[in-house]
Amino acid sequence: MIWLYIKFAIKFRVSSEEEHIMGKKILIVGGVAAGATAAAKIRRLSESAEITLIERGPYVSYANCGLPYFISGDIKNRSKLLLQTPEGFLKRYNVNVLIETEALGINRKDKKLKIRNKNGESLIDYDTLVLSQGGNPIFPSMPGSNSEHVFKLWTVPDMDRIHTFIEDHKPKTAVVVGGGFIGLEMAEAFHARNMKTTIVEMAPHVMSTMDPEFGKLIEQKLIENDLGVITGVGVKGVLENSKEVELSDGRKIPADLVLFSVGVKPELSLAKECGLEIGDTGGLLVNKFLQTSDPFIYAAGDILEITNKISDKKVRIPLAGPANRQGRIVADNVIHNNTTPYNGALGTSVVKILDSTAAITGITEKLARELGFEVGIVYIHKEHHASYYPGAQMIHMKLIFDKKNSKILGAQAFGRNGVDKRIDVIAVAIQGNLKVEDLTELDLAYAPPYSSANDPINMIAFVAQNSLTGFSPTITPKEAIEKIKLGDSTLIDVRTPEEFKKGHVKSSINIPVDELRSRLKELDPEKEYFVTCRVGYRGHLANRILLENNFKKVKNVTGGYLSLQLEGGFIEEF
């Protein structure tokens, strides 16, 4: 009886949905990540919908994230970047794709979209419209920026122009303006094409979506590999005749080729013109079902303003992962009448830096402090797999958490191997609302070529947990240096005399951890001490010895001397 009822209920649901979408005209503007995904998913959900995809460029559903790797030569075959064709879309998904067709205006009252292509201008009716127009790279207007050796990279034609220029002119020098992930990928591509390449970044460090110490690690890697990095300076203009870029401080940098990669802003001309609401961050405003202020218009991708899952604030996260997921969710909501909410994103991202990788999930320390969290920070610098197995490489990790409730707020990592895996695991942990103590218990795959019995994730969680419980209190390198400078506290460096001699924090004293028990009388239990070693482990042991001997005010500098070096400023190196 129950079975019959369920069968009836399912049948009824399907038929009412079929009715709702029968012959429904769905127009999608923008045919790459979000738009193409939405089109394909809508078709999988409904055979009866009439789907048209409008794309102003010559290609649909191409791999824009792969463009830098064709320029570098890593991807040899250009056609691999072109994932679908209009014909392929029609055959497989029965989606009508109009390329080289620009949407010019939306008449919301009559539900018509004005388009222009080689056949001229015309109007197309819609029942539901999806805006997935992405964004446009910001291209600053300044002297020389229209020269033929100055480029941006956003589309396949942009990529082709750069590639052809390199083939025809064999440039020897390049300047990349902007040190975000596309700028870094392109700097590496130009370097691979034998150009002496300089990155100019106006912010104090490259990769400003990460905290400064990670910017510094990335800069070190680039400089070690003969790329130039100039930070904290803007660009004044491009000098066409001398083939140089002039900086705001007057310096001139040789540049046979210049690439601007200074950010992206949402493509909102259609939305604004037809009066859709725009959010405070400058992205298109949508509700939790990705529906704009007009219930017949949905939107997905870089065009949007979305919610950051940690801060609960509105943000723009122009990345391919969120764009693809939003495309799927829009499809669900268009077909099933708003059944699938979009809950926002963490902004998890990863970038290849020569032989290394930098990755982040969640929010930075800077943002966490600005938002008023009671911020806890710990670092580890640990081999990515068992140190005794050949090929172990240092992975630098930072965990950011809320000291009030041990909630994980974010993580960043840099290293040669295993960085993406650690950041992805922490992204999953955040998604699952796991806390610091849960990370200590994660049962992660281990064999010496892959990890350690205590994976770096377990290790960083141990450090955080020890700090939170007071078993082994920690202090950040920044706070430690500030206090030492004021003369309030003394730093005990527990490394060997040989290590200490090579470089140490000014005014620190050297008591190797193995001698600490026998030299306690040299210290005053009433005073505040910070302890440090190379990476934090011997500091932890020293912390415990001191605490067990009634020293009440001791803290381990998290990340040890390596983190102090990244903080910089009060260090003597010999």
Ligand SMILES: Cc1cc2nc3c(=O)[nH]c(=O)nc-3n(C[C@H](O)[C@H](O)[C@H](O)COP(=O)(O)OP(=O)(O)OC[C@H]3O[C@@H](n4cnc5c(N)ncnc54)[C@H](O)[C@@H]3O)c2cc1C
């Ligand atoms: C070089 C490069 C590398 C990247 N690498 C990564 C990466 O490694 N990881 C990552 O997560 N993200 C990366 N991204 C970002 C990622 O590609 C974007 O977040 C994603 O493509 C956004 O998808 P979207 O559908 O919103 O917009 P887009 O993919 O930009 O598509 C929007 C489309 O809409 C079309 N359009 C706009 N207006 C109109 C109109 N009026 N009429 C018709 N068509 C219109 C545009 O021509 C465009 O093709 C990279 C981007 C670039 C450019």
